[in-house]
Structures are given as structure tokens and as C-alpha cells.
Amino acid sequence: MGEVSMEVRIGLEIHLQLKTQSKMFCRCRNDYQVQDDPNTNICPVCLGYPGTLPVTNRRAVEYAIRLARVLHSDINPNPVFYRKNYFYPDLPKGYQITQYNEAAIAQGGYLPLDFRNRDRKVRIRRLSLEEDTARSIQTDEGEVLLDFNRAGIPLIEIVTEPDMHTVEDVRKFLENLRMVVQLMDISDADMEKGQFRVDINVSVGGGERVEIKNVNSIRDVVEALRYEINRQKEELKKGNTIRQHTRRWDDYEKRTIPMRRKETEDDYRYFPEPDIPVLSIAPMMDEVQSGELDDPFALFDEMAAKVSAERKGYENYLSNLEILMRDRDRDAIRFFRDAIADEEVDPMVASKWMINQVRNMEALPPLDQFKKLMVMVQREKLPAHKVKDFLRRIIEGAILDELLRELEKGPSDEELEVIVRAVIEEHPDEFQRLKGGKKGLIGFFIGRVKKKNPQADPGKVKAIIEKIVEE
Numbered sequence: 403m404g405e406v407s408m409e410v411r412i413g414l415e416i417h418l419q420l421k422t423q424s425k426m427f428c429r430c431r432n433d434y435q436v437q438d439d440p441n442t443n444i445c446p447v448c449l450g451y452p453g454t455l456p457v458t459n460r461r462a463v464e465y466a467i468r469l470a471r472v473l474h475s476d477i478n479p480n481p482v483f484y485r486k487n488y489f490y491p492d493l494p495k496g497y498q499i500t501q502y503n504e505a506a507i508a509q510g511g512y513l514p515l516d517f518r519n520r521d522r523k524v525r526i527r528r529l530s531l532e533e534d535t536a537r538s539i540q541t542d543e544g545e546v547l548l549d550f551n552r553a554g555i556p557l558i559e560i561v562t563e564p565d566m567h568t569v570e571d572v573r574k575f576l577e578n579l580r581m582v583v584q585l586m587d588i589s590d591a592d593m594e595k596g597q598f599r600v601d602i603n604v605s606v607g608g609g610e611r612v613e614i615k616n617v618n619s620i621r622d623v624v625e626a627l628r629y630e631i632n633r634q635k636e637e638l639k640k641g642n643t644i645r646q647h648t649r650r651w652d653d654y655e656k657r658t659i660p661m662r663r664k665e666t667e668d669d670y671r672y673f674p675e676p677d678i679p680v681l682s683i684a685p686m687m688d689e690v691q692s693g694e695l696d697d698p699f700a701l702f703d704e705m706a707a708k709v710s711a712e713r714k715g716y717e718n719y720l721s722n723l724e725i726l727m728r729d730r731d732r733d734a735i736r737f738f739r740d741a742i743a744d745e746e747v748d749p750m751v752a753s754k755w756m757i758n759q760v761r762n763m764e765a766l767p768p769l770d771q772f773k774k775l776m777v778m779v780q781r782e783k784l785p786a787h788k789v790k791d792f793l794r795r796i797i798e799g800a801i802l803d804e805l806l807r808e809l810e811k812g813p814s815d816e817e818l819e820v821i822v823r824a825v826i827e828e829h830p831d832e833f834q835r836l837k838g839g840k841k842g843l844i845g846f847f848i849g850r851v852k853k854k855n856p857q858a859d860p861g862k863v864k865a866i867i868e869k870i871v872e873e
């Protein structure tokens with residue numbers, strides 16, 4: 403038997419619930435956080451009653467336009483909605499309003515896999531707008547409960563080309579996409595809440611693709627893929643052929659289980675939705691502003707360019723920027739971007755304190771105070787332990803200038819005495835000689851005390867030493 407090619411090709415279909423106020427085609431509240439009582443956010447439109455008319459949610463279209471820009475996709479100025487017909491309990495109308503092939507809102511584009519190596523990217527095939535189906539819940543008694551609050555929630559479907567070849571590629575892609583939509587603030591992309599749902603298509607050795615559904619976390623995606631790739635390789639080694647079909651991930655048994663033969667497009671009898679006219683979104687494409695954090699990769703480049711690549715520590719600076727972006731904390735990113743917009747602030751120094759200290763603190767410091775503090779650090783005016791202390795205190799509301807004045811005033815008499823006694827303890831022989839009458843040694847002790855605290859006043863130190871000598 404010849405060498406069998408075991409090339410792995412993975413493509414993804416992601417369904418992203420959008421954080422809009424209302425549903426995709428009606429004015430019902432978007433029960434995005436899964437918090438309302440079941441079947442309370444429903445109306446004749448999202449339940450598909452005869453004679454009702456769907457109206458497209460403008461905000462959802464805006465979100466799709468913005469996401470298409472970040473993904474470098476071509477936006478279709480005249481997208482069309484289609485009916486996808488199938489019979490299933492979670493589908494109130496008997497069809498889902500969705501988009502179809504070239505009629506979708508955007509085509510093509512890509513998302514990079516790495517911040518540092520932009521050659522690695524996954525191509526996007528298509529971006530579609532559609533409505534969600536109802537939520538179905540299986541009870542332990544074997545009943546199926548339906549919550550139509552979810553029916554009609556706006557979704558963006560993102561279909562990738564099968565450009566991923568390893569489990570690691572898939573993990574990176576999903577983390578990057580989640581980062582993008584969270585920073586855009588168009589979705590919280592919480593997989594456990596069903597806001598970010600992933601179907602995986604995987605083929606091995608040029609065989610037909612197998613779809614895996616029902617995967618509820620990035621960790622599960624990784625586990626399901628490892629299992630499935632292995633399974634297909636074993637089948638091929640035995641000389642078996644892989645047929646196109648759908649499987650589901652069983653989180654409990656940690657394996658994929660066959661569900662059904664994959665439906666073909668013919669099964670769905672797609673046809674244009676007669677109740678929604680073809681959209682003309684060219685004017686919107688001009689009007690819609692991108693959010694300031696829409697493209698983390700562009701923002702990363704912009705911040706990276708503030709430091710010369712020749713400078714020592716540049717790689718660490720890039721790592722810090724990457725940590726900042728991957729934390730996906732919108733306030734922290736804006737804060738840091740604003741801090742380094744000030745020419746007096748050294749981005750490299752600021753990034754170090756941002757990642758090592760501020761990131762672990764309970765709140766962000768006031769921007770002007772942080773910038774002032776960073777400038778002092780750059781001038782090497784403060785020891786590291788003082789910077790940490792000051793960061794903590796300006797977060798609590800202290801004013802940096804007052805902290806500095808306090809610092810300049812030097813230690814109190816009590817603090818000074820503690821330092822003097824510590825120095826004496828470290829130099830018992832010299833102290834005995836001083837006590838024995840060698841007055842010249844006072845200068846030696848003042849010097850040691852100043853080394854521990856440069857703000858110590860020599861006159862006060864002298865007085866304290868003389869007092870201790872008399873004891």
C-alpha cells in the first residue's frame with residue numbers, strides 16, 4: 403500500500419448572536435442574555451402568523467457592515483433575504499429567513515491568525531444575516547421544551563474557507579474572531595450562552611467532509627477536532643472511505659457521534675423572501691462609522707509603530723501589546739491608547755507598568771495621573787516599590803503631586819529612628835567605637851542612613867544618633 407496523504411482541512415461555520423435591542427424582523431426584545439421568562443418576547447411576526455410582515459433591523463445591518471470591513475470582505479450593496487424551508491419544532495414559521503450564496507451581505511475577506519505573523523490568515527467565504535431559531539431544552543423526563551424568545555434574534559453567520567490545518571489554527575481563529583466581535587461590542591460571544599456557536603467541517607486525506615455540531619466552548623472544539631481527526635485517520639488506515647455526514651460532539655463521552663446524513667441545499671428549497679424587498683444599503687455603507695476598537699490588528703500595528711523596531715526590548719513591547727488586546731478589556735485598551743498618544747509618555751515604559759501592575763489592579767487609575775507617573779518613571783525619579791505604591795494610591799483617589807510632596811518632606815521622626823536603629827544593628831562595632839568617644843563616626847552613620855532613605859535630614863539623623871548614644 404502506498405503512502406496515504408493525511409492532509410487535514412478544517413473549515414468553520416460560526417453563528418454569532420448580535421447584541422441589538424430588538425429582534426431581526428420585529429420589535430420584540432432581543433432576549434440575548436437568556437434572562438426573561440420563556441415565551442414572553444414573542445409576537446405574531448416572529449411566530450410567523452399568516453399576514454404579518456417582517457421589517458429588517460437596521461442596527462443588525464450596521465453591525466454586519468462593520469464586521470465585513472474588519473474582515474476585509476466585499477460588501478454587497480443589494481443583499482437579498484431567502485427562505486430556507488425545513489420542518490423542525492424550533493422553527494415557528496416552517497422556514498428560516500436567511501441569506502444565500504452571492505446574495506449574502508458580504509463575500510470574501512480574511513482574518514489573520516497571529517498578531518506578529520500576518521501571512522498566516524484564514525479566508526472568509528461569506529457573511530450572512532439571518533434569524534435565530536427557538537431554543538429547545540430536553541428535560542430529564544424526555545420531554546422537549548421550546549422557548550420562542552430566541553426565535554428571531556439577529557445572527558451573523560460567518561463561513562470560512564477550509565484553510566485551517568491543525569487544531570491550533572482553529573483555536574487561534576476562534577479566539578481572534580471572539581476578540582474582534584467583543585472589542586466591536588456587537589456581541590459578547592459567550593459560547594456557553596449560545597451567543598457564539600461553532601459548526602466544524604473537517605476532512606482528512608482528501609476524503610469527504612464531516613460536520614460536527616453541538617460544540618459549546620473553544621476547549622470542546624479542540625477536543626472534538628482531536629477526536630474526529632484521529633477517527634478519520636484510523637478509518638482511512640483500515641482502507642475505509644469517509645462519506646459526508648453530520649456528527650455531534652458528546653461532551654460527556656468525549657467523542658463524536660453520527661447524527662444524520664448531511665442535507666444538501668436542494669432539501670431546503672431556498673427561494674427569495676417575498677415579504678422583504680431587496681435591500682439597498684449603499685447609502686448606509688457610507689454612513690456607518692466603524693467603532694474605534696473595531697480592528698484590533700490595525701490598532702496593534704498603530705501602537706507598535708510608536709516604538710522603533712531597533713530599540714532594545716521591542717519584542718517585549720509587542721508581547722505586552724498582544725496581552726493587552728487578548729484581555730479584550732475595552733476600557734483598558736482605550737486607556738493605554740490614550741496614555742501613549744501623549745508624546746511625553748514612553749509607550750515601552752507605560753506598557754510594562756500597564757501589563758505588570760495596572761492589569762492586576764481592581765480599577766484603572768485616572769489617565770492624567772498615570773501619565774504623570776510614567777514620565778517620572780522615565781526620568782528614574784522613583785524606585786519601583788514607590789511606583790507600585792503610588793499606582794495603588796492614585797487608583798484609590800490620591801493625587802500624585804501630594805504623594806510626591808509627602809515623599810520630598812522625607813520620613814517622619816519615628817520612621818527615621820527606626821531606620822537609624824536598623825543601621826546601628828547592622829554595624830555594632832562602629833557603634834561601640836562611637837559610644838567610646840570616636841565622634842567622627844557620626845558621619846559614617848549619617849551616610850548609611852541616607853543610603854536607605856535619601857530624603858533623611860542629616861541634622862535630624864545626628865540628633866537621633868546622639869540620643870541613642872546617651873541611652
Ligand SMILES: [Zn+2]
Pocket residue numbers: 425428429430443444445446447448449554
Ligand atoms: Zn416578535
